[in-house]
Amino acid sequence: MNPSTITLYGTPASGHAHRVETLLSILGLPYAYIEAPATVRRSEAFLKLNPLGQIPVLVDGEQVICDSGAILIYLVKRYAPDSGWLPDQAAEAAEVLRWLFISAGEVRYGPAQARGIVQWNWPGDHKAAITIANTLLNFMENHLAGRDFLALHQPTLADLACYGYVAHAPEGGISLAAYPNVLGWLKKVEVLPGFIPMPDLPVPQVGM
């Protein structure tokens, strides 16, 4: 199906926007990118798109989709329904969605939160975020033993949703050195055709 004009609102440092941009690139969908820092997100025009004032937002013709997980699902269902990024079969779909929910839970409140506190002084408890992150990373490390990707034998939305904030966890003071399976998985995501890297931020001293 031919896309109408797709516009993505995001910022380069946002792992939520990154997962959407990477999927657009992987699927070969042309899109315009509008950078939406806090000043833009608080504008009347942006709040009409997403009253929560959050990126990413995707505008596809008349359709406005908010929330990274919803956007990933929308793009696959509309433009690549048979691609395998979100399978139809019940148990497989559940496994992919499980990781999308983990990306909005443990990933958001673990590595993403720690990175936000370190890089932008977000309010919150850095130690608590690190505890959540390490519980998540231990789980991922065990889960990835003998597997290439998170949900299925092939890459799915699960991998794109979890990649950004896990890959950039060191920017929040969380070392990945103890998680070789996680590091191996990140490399497999990074070589997917169309993958877009997320820009690096300064890494603080581990153990802060």
Ligand SMILES: N[C@@H](CCC(=O)N[C@@H](CS)C(=O)NCC(=O)O)C(=O)O
């Ligand atoms: N559940 C949302 C969360 C998105 C989110 O937290 N976006 C951040 C940037 S990474 C944001 O826009 N924060 C501004 C705010 O919450 O005011 C999603 O998955 O898209």
